[in-house]
Amino acid sequence: MSFVKEVSKWILSGVNGVIQSIDDKEIEKIVEVILEAREYKILLLGTGRSGFVGRAFALRLMHLGFNVYVSGETITPALAPEDLVLAISGSGTTTTVVAQAEVSKAVGSKVVAVTSYQDSPLANMADEVIVVKGRTKIDQDFDYERRQIAGEYDNAPLGTMFEISVMVFLDSVIAYLMQKLGVTEIDLRKRHANAE
Amino acid sequence: MSFVKEVSKWILSGVNGVIQSIDDKEIEKIVEVILEAREYKILLLGTGRSGFVGRAFALRLMHLGFNVYVSGETITPALAPEDLVLAISGSGTTTTVVAQAEVSKAVGSKVVAVTSYQDSPLANMADEVIVVKGRTKIDQDFDYERRQIAGEYDNAPLGTMFEISVMVFLDSVIAYLMQKLGVTEIDLRKRHANAE
Amino acid sequence: MSFVKEVSKWILSGVNGVIQSIDDKEIEKIVEVILEAREYKILLLGTGRSGFVGRAFALRLMHLGFNVYVSGETITPALAPEDLVLAISGSGTTTTVVAQAEVSKAVGSKVVAVTSYQDSPLANMADEVIVVKGRTKIDQDFDYERRQIAGEYDNAPLGTMFEISVMVFLDSVIAYLMQKLGVTEIDLRKRHANAE
Amino acid sequence: MSFVKEVSKWILSGVNGVIQSIDDKEIEKIVEVILEAREYKILLLGTGRSGFVGRAFALRLMHLGFNVYVSGETITPALAPEDLVLAISGSGTTTTVVAQAEVSKAVGSKVVAVTSYQDSPLANMADEVIVVKGRTKIDQDFDYERRQIAGEYDNAPLGTMFEISVMVFLDSVIAYLMQKLGVTEIDLRKRHANAE
Numbered sequence: 124m125s126f127v128k129e130v131s132k133w134i135l136s137g138v139n140g141v142i143q144s145i146d147d148k149e150i151e152k153i154v155e156v157i158l159e160a161r162e163y164k165i166l167l168l169g170t171g172r173s174g175f176v177g178r179a180f181a182l183r184l185m186h187l188g189f190n191v192y193v194s195g196e197t198i199t200p201a202l203a204p205e206d207l208v209l210a211i212s213g214s215g216t217t218t219t220v221v222a223q224a225e226v227s228k229a230v231g232s233k234v235v236a237v238t239s240y241q242d243s244p245l246a247n248m249a250d251e252v253i254v255v256k257g258r259t260k261i262d263q264d265f266d267y268e269r270r271q272i273a274g275e276y277d278n279a280p281l282g283t284m285f286e287i288s289v290m291v292f293l294d295s296v297i298a299y300l301m302q303k304l305g306v307t308e309i310d311l312r313k314r315h316a317n318a319e
Numbered sequence: 320m321s322f323v324k325e326v327s328k329w330i331l332s333g334v335n336g337v338i339q340s341i342d343d344k345e346i347e348k349i350v351e352v353i354l355e356a357r358e359y360k361i362l363l364l365g366t367g368r369s370g371f372v373g374r375a376f377a378l379r380l381m382h383l384g385f386n387v388y389v390s391g392e393t394i395t396p397a398l399a400p401e402d403l404v405l406a407i408s409g410s411g412t413t414t415t416v417v418a419q420a421e422v423s424k425a426v427g428s429k430v431v432a433v434t435s436y437q438d439s440p441l442a443n444m445a446d447e448v449i450v451v452k453g454r455t456k457i458d459q460d461f462d463y464e465r466r467q468i469a470g471e472y473d474n475a476p477l478g479t480m481f482e483i484s485v486m487v488f489l490d491s492v493i494a495y496l497m498q499k500l501g502v503t504e505i506d507l508r509k510r511h512a513n514a515e
Numbered sequence: 516m517s518f519v520k521e522v523s524k525w526i527l528s529g530v531n532g533v534i535q536s537i538d539d540k541e542i543e544k545i546v547e548v549i550l551e552a553r554e555y556k557i558l559l560l561g562t563g564r565s566g567f568v569g570r571a572f573a574l575r576l577m578h579l580g581f582n583v584y585v586s587g588e589t590i591t592p593a594l595a596p597e598d599l600v601l602a603i604s605g606s607g608t609t610t611t612v613v614a615q616a617e618v619s620k621a622v623g624s625k626v627v628a629v630t631s632y633q634d635s636p637l638a639n640m641a642d643e644v645i646v647v648k649g650r651t652k653i654d655q656d657f658d659y660e661r662r663q664i665a666g667e668y669d670n671a672p673l674g675t676m677f678e679i680s681v682m683v684f685l686d687s688v689i690a691y692l693m694q695k696l697g698v699t700e701i702d703l704r705k706r707h708a709n710a711e
Numbered sequence: 712m713s714f715v716k717e718v719s720k721w722i723l724s725g726v727n728g729v730i731q732s733i734d735d736k737e738i739e740k741i742v743e744v745i746l747e748a749r750e751y752k753i754l755l756l757g758t759g760r761s762g763f764v765g766r767a768f769a770l771r772l773m774h775l776g777f778n779v780y781v782s783g784e785t786i787t788p789a790l791a792p793e794d795l796v797l798a799i800s801g802s803g804t805t806t807t808v809v810a811q812a813e814v815s816k817a818v819g820s821k822v823v824a825v826t827s828y829q830d831s832p833l834a835n836m837a838d839e840v841i842v843v844k845g846r847t848k849i850d851q852d853f854d855y856e857r858r859q860i861a862g863e864y865d866n867a868p869l870g871t872m873f874e875i876s877v878m879v880f881l882d883s884v885i886a887y888l889m890q891k892l893g894v895t896e897i898d899l900r901k902r903h904a905n906a907e
Contacts, residue, residue, distance in 0.1 A: 128343075135335050178368075223806065291327050295330065298476075302473070316594075378785055392786070393766040397903055567767045568763070684715070
């Protein structure tokens with residue numbers, strides 16, 4: 124097997140472990156909260172690769188008929204108390220995400236954090252927290268040297284494991300939402316952009 | 320196991336199948352072409368979720384020291400013949416991606432296509448093609464009804480399987496590039512944005 | 516007066532000339548077409564600086580309560596025949612803008628072109644055309660050498676005059692729409708993003 | 712004259728007043744600071760319409776050969792102490808802009824603020840401040856009622872006057888930089904994107 128395929132296999136196995144370790148009650152809770160936001164607005168927060176994963180989820184929520192927005196894009200409307208904010212940050216410390224989540228809380232909107240760290244600033248202010256492991260914080264990691272020697276990080280550097288895990292997890296949440304809403308792929312297709 | 324976790328497992332298994340079916344020679348070729356572009360520029364093309372996956376890869380290439388750009392963003396410089404264009408489109412027919420790939424070819428740049436369809440307009444004009452299966456084209460699929468009845472698509476609708484497969488594959492290419500360049504996670508961290 | 520202020524004065528005077536030369540009937544027509552799209556969707560097309568000017572207009576349309584989208588961003592829904600597409604391109608030849616306008620026409624949506632060239636590919640396919648002069652196409656300009664010697668272009672290079680003219684013109688259209696809709700600044704403020 | 716043309720004339724006259732009131736020494740200082748950053752990196756900060764104006768300036772700086780980045784886009788590298796940060800915010804209070812400017816200061820980078828308010832949080836932390844008037848802050852304005860009755864704001868609501876003024880001012884700075892660097896429009900054209 125080529126090295127690239129070996130790494131893929133290793134990443135996929137790691138991602139499976141990360142997702143299977145997510146709390147089942149947290150999953151039910153986030154799905155419930157999203158369904159409740161159906162009449163209102165959903166705003167996605169995230170920077171860098173977490174932001175791209177958030178955008179990929181936002182796109183599918185739009186295909187499902189949700190009123191969804193992405194921070195940093197042109198069209199970002201005023202939040203109201205009944206709106207939902209989904210903030211993705213592996214470390215839970217990203218400056219702008221925490222700052223925007225704080226403003227959202229002040230407005231009265233519900234904030235759901237997707238992060239690797241239960242005790243991070245983002246998780247601490249959130250109404251609901253989905254812990255998705257996998258974000259490696261080099262500086263703080265106890266066994267950093269050992270892992271580094273093993274070269275473990277280099278096959279999934281920085282937030283790679285977290286970001287892929289969140290993408291697969293959120294796409295699975297989409298499948299669950301489709302089931303709950305009685306929506307099929309054909310319905311999604313109707314809302315898919317036709318002029319891109 | 321919760322339904323969401325079951326779907327995740329099913330997606331990950333599908334993604335593994337898709338990646339293991341990629342041609343090994345194509346993988347070596349794309350890595351070689353990327354390494355050759357180290358002194359020049361790399362431009363990523365892609366819209367929607369394929370675009371987000373492309374951006375996630377672009378970010379890691381930047382962390383590795385490559386001179387990389389993403390179409391549709393503010394800073395997109397003029398292409399030169401020695402530059403590399405990486406175009407991601409599951410269907411291989413996305414209007415703007417094909418249009419931009421055509422301009423790139425006219426400039427003389429090398430175009431690598433990442434697509435599910437070997438015989439698509441994008442693949443036909445590309446210098447190199449990485450076939451990553453998984454993109455379902457409802458309208459054309461022979462066994463559409465059978466699959467629809469089985470509800471198979473609804474757990475990974477539209478391009479989901481393609482997009483996750485490309486993300487995991489390209490992150491594995493990053494691991495390979497790190498090995499080839501003798502670069503570690505710590506080197507990447509130095510180029511990671513500090514003001515986001 | 517400092518050189519920078521002198522150039523500003525010169526640009527503003529040029530912009531005024533450009534805007535005063537716009538056809539009054541075209542202005543009434545575009546305002547009418549935008550008001551008709553109030554119940555439907557408006558999609559902005561444009562790349563580079565024309566794209567930024569388009570986004571600035573889109574933001575104000577959203578503040579006015581329109582259902583507006585920007586091509587290239589995450590949330591871009593499927594177009595329907597009753598939707599409106601506003602395409603901005605000084606040269607009227609920008610590859611992706613023309614490609615997307617073509618798809619929009621095929622869907623049946625109305626296309627309004629904002630361009631310097633009445634006989635450009637974009638203008639030719641559009642339902643309505645607002646001619647905003649100012650885009651300099653070096654290669655084609657008859658009196659290129661004379662102007663170059665005078666250094667005229669260098670104070671407003673490439674599309675600068677076109678882009679600023681379009682921005683000021685579209686902001687004036689916003690004032691007109693506010694008047695027609697009986698909307699005040701305070702109403703706009705309510706829809707202004709609060710978590711940015 | 713049509714109402715739209717009248718408003719344009721009124722906006723342009725207001726913009727001229729705003730720009731002529733900018734401090735000449737501040738203009739010289741900002742040009743000097745930008746020229747010093749030629750060997751390093753320049754990062755643009757701004758959200759909403761201020762962000763679009765910043766992007767338009769960033770594009771021209773790139774055409775001039777500067778190494779320029781825009782916050783919130785894919786490719787945003789690590790800042791170093793010798794880098795320059797240009798932060799645009801009419802009110803000088805935009806949450807994410809202030810947060811990012813703070814991080815930039817902590818890294819040791821030079822921060823230039825473009826704002827209407829000399830005593831705003833952004834201006835207070837900046838190394839250099841360009842005061843560009845025009846941003847109306849409804850809630851705080853002393854003579855709010857009088858102006859509102861006159862309908863003055865409604866022809867240039869929210870930050871319109873500030874944003875257009877900054878756009879014209881920064882484009883005039885580009886003309887000055889071209890003169891100082893001995894660069895012509897033809898040189899710019901060479902760096903203009905060819906595959907957009």
